[in-house]
Amino acid sequence: MRGVSEYTATLIVAIITIAAGAAIFIYSYRLIDTYYSALATAAQEAEQSTSIAILATYINSSKLVVIGSTGSRPATLYAVYINESLATRCNVTLTTRDAGAGQLPQQLYAVPSYRAFVIVCSLSSQPSGAKVKLVFNGGEAVAWATRVR
């Protein structure tokens, strides 16, 4: 027996090689494309996302006051975290009464563009300072609040 024909062997090797290369190509391409697509989407979202600025945060007696403002895009406020704990008793208002007051986090609160808002959260304790994180549809904004009175 002189073994498998050279043609057959060559053909088999060629088929196996091509199949393996194609599989590797397809797998690698999909992997790269997945990461690329995610990066592109993230970049596009970043470019089109909303932005909120916190003007002031301070503690007055037993209340935490957060004053913020939107930019050219409206934003939706989700919640306030005080020292990484969800604040459950927060009222949010605009500078004028053209929109009603809202309660975070029970309600989502929409802030129009170029508008300042004031969030007042009740504190169970009276800390001298607190880390404040404001979560909104464009991400989160963090500030440090100190006691005024």
Added chain:
Amino acid sequence: MGVRLLHGLLGLGRGISTVVGAAILLAVMVLAAAFYITALDKLVTASQQAMKRVSEAASTTATLSSVKALWSFNGSHITIYIENQAPKTLLVVAIAVVYTDGSHSVWDKANSTSIALPLAVAPATSTTITIDAGGKTPATASLAVEASPVTAVIAAKRQDQAPTTRTITIEPVAPGATTWLGKAAIPTTRSATTTKNYPQQLTSTLLNSTITRISRSTITYTDFEVVPVPGWTNYGGSWSITTGFKGSALQGTDQKDDGIGKAVEYYYNNRLDTYTSLWVSVKTRLVGGPGGALGKEDRYGIALINGDLTRLYAIVIRDRKPNQGQVEVRSFNVEARNDWSDLNTTSMTSYSRGSWYVIVVNYVNTTTAVNFYVWVYDVNGNQVASLTASSTHTNRFTPAYIGVIVDDLIAAFDDFIIAAADPRYITVSGLPGSGYTVRIIDDLGNTVSTVISTGTTATLNVVSDIVVGKGVDGRIEVYNPNGSLVAWYNASDCILGGDVYKLTAVSGAIFSDVASFLNVVQLFNANMSLSLTTDAVVTLRIYVNSTQILCRNIYRSFSISTAILSNLLQGAKAFNVTLIFNSTSPFSVSISWLEVRGLGYFTDKIIDALLLGSGTAIRFYNATELASASASRSLYNVSAYTQFNGSAAIAYNSSNYVLYMVNGSGVYSWNPLGWSLKTSSCRAVGSGARVEVVGRFVAVLPGEPSGYACVYDVSRGVAYNISLAGYRLYRYTASAVNGTAVVFTALDNMGRVALLSLDLSTNSTRQLAVLPMSCATGLAVSSSRAYIVLCGVWRGVIGVEGSGAAVWIYDAKARASGLVLVTNNSTVQLMGCCDRVEIYKDMLIAVGTQNILIIDRTSKLVVEKSATIYGT
């Protein structure tokens, strides 16, 4: 061949395998290249996206870092300065200010009426935003700025200003001086506004005039209303009453010639021969006749008889023709012994038998003769005859009895009068001038005589009715040129010819003006000044608000300045000045000046004042002026009669404008009327004495070495002491009022200087802080802050070195204190004792020996950046 063919086939197979292998290798290489190219493309694209994001983030960060924002506060407004140094435009979206009281203000496009947000700030430009702080003190200011696509916050940095000071030159201040600052009334003397301009001219008008009889020449008179006439007697004939000219008359009948000279006489039976000259008048008329025994004489008239009733003179009218209507002056038993003799005769004009005629005779007995002057009038007063005669015979006589005579007929007699002066006229003097109508009216209402004056005296002819009316009553009336009755005289007895009357004309003028004070709060004294001239002696009465303040006779130039009674000043804002002029003669007045000046408090003179007690005086400075002036002079000075040496202090009650002073004798109050002792229960006992007004209380800190406060309740008039709980007042005690409390410095039991608060509503004392010094120029309180200007070396200060003026600030809200070195200004020599620091708006005012040091509170003093010391 087969082998060859086989070998050939084998060779062909190797070649095919080689080709296939090569193709496979080529395919693999192509796949690898395609993968590489694709992966590289994706990588490049992703890298570009990432670089773009990173670049944008870096650009935004660079932009935001290129924005400079500063804010400052001047005590009332916040000024935010924004400068864009980036190459792209910024958009200020919102502004937030947090105040020290915990409140905040936010401005965005919805409530930015004055700011106009969003506000674009172009590259390389700056803008300033000013915001009213609403009386609050800002702590932070931040801005939301959009530098597309990012919105970020810029926390504005406070502009750090150095404390600014300046000095104001004032009059020298003596050691021991003390101050007070607040609303105070400056005593001001000002003139009231009059409603009239001066000079003013007045002319008198005739007021209530009176007429009095000043003389009567009548010796006797009768209207023969009663017969026989009392005091009369007859010599022969029959005499009865009949109808007269007015009322009744005497009727005499000669039937027997049984009187003197074969006539009959009826005469006044009182001897009048003491008079060498008299006037006699009678109204007579023929009634009938002849009636005499001889029946040929027919005469009637006046008889002038001697004392022996043997001789007489007769002034008669003869009724017998051809001498009818002849007036005769005859004598009996004078020129001819026991017979008649005519002395002179004349004829009457248009004699009418039975008509009334008035015979008026005036005899004058001289040394050589008895002269007779005779006039005869009809009843209308028209003279119908006159003649003169003389009796020069040695038998002539001075008539002793005077009466009437009837010879051989019946005659009636009325209006008989014997007078020492001409009875034909009545004189009225004292008239204001010409044009006045004088009228004599008898008791029957008939006008007897009327005349219009041509001067001040009017002469009325009453010859037609010399014994006016029926010899009773009668009336004289005077009318002014306008026809108004201005004076009258009602005779209580009668009006007779020869009477002289005088009109006492009360001429008067009234002038009124209202002098009003504008903005008056209270007057303490007032003077009325008046200057005028008159052309006659007049009586001037001055009334102010219906109260007479002066009554004086004046003439020509007259000036006066007289005080208005104090009881008229209470609550008075206007004075009604009335001048009443009266005179017995017409006059004119020229009022050249009338003024009311008053010393008092006026609303426009209630100012923010700095009161400085120095030496023995209290000076009032205009606090507003201190804001800008480089020098100031006091507006008003009050003599305190005490030495401000640290043991005396002043305070002021701005609600009722009363100045208080405490010294070693007690608490005194002052207004422009002077000082008065309110209580001697609260006294200064030594240096460092202070006094403050807190509502109705006057709080006295007696000074070294006391340990109590003495409070005088003004409304109740009582004084009481409050213990300071172990604290001791000392020579540098300074004080100020904060609400219902007195904030002051005192020594604690460790000898440290403590800042204390004594609340007069609770009478409780509490310590606020311990001070890092021993000597203070003074203390002032504003809102929650106490400012103490130090005058010497301080202690316990960390991080502050040097000497000179410094301000220690205590913030009650922050419960913190700080020390700010203000100046080392050698021109300011701050003194130790006593309390000479005040706050006015943004100024901290400290009084030195030559200057007032003004420290700007809006500068660094607002921020306590110095070391915290001894805060409690």
